[in-house]
Amino acid sequence: MIAAPTGVDPIDALALWSGAVIAVSGGLALVWRATRSFRRIGGKVENFVDDWQGTDPRPGVPGRLGVMSRLGAIEDRLARVEHELQPNSGSSLRDAVDRVDERTRHFTPDGRT
Template sequence: MTLEQWAAAGVVLGAILSALTLAVTVSRPLRRLARQNEEFRQDWYGVPARPGHDAVPGVPERLRRIETELHPDGCGTLRDAVNDAERRLKDVESRLDDHLRAQSGRTPGR
């Protein structure tokens, strides 16, 4: 093999090694980005049940569940509980006001 052939082989080998180095350097961030994209998709769309793991609902389903809790339906939603607590608090306030008025109408020593 002549010197020129060795030089050409060296150039080709250098080009191949440079291409491999570039491919590895670029592929790492791309793999990380692909993994992050997959994690986001699983969070957003949810994950179906599989042996040993329960299903994980996605964001739209979770938002629907939360939204249903914000509207009264008479069946125990969070809004129903807040409305009931507010009604009972107003009842206690009213009874306390009545009691205080009755107490203030008494004369001392009776």
């Protein structure tokens, strides 16, 4: 409900302008709150993209490799570990364990390990 005019023009104008300022301020506050969640989501998306692509080094902060580069390094390490677990030309860990097993087989009465 709108109040009736007072009959004093400056007071009526002041009341009108005060209402307009309050309405605009309230609208801006609502817009600010609504966009705050979008800004938070945008920041999280930016962090995800930085983690995925990696970051270049800058003064005081070391660079980081991206996800695909890190996955490639993990696959290389895993391939080296798998190489050691398979018998090959005699240089793998598996070959060394087999040699030790063969040498110690005669220490048991039935010849089994």
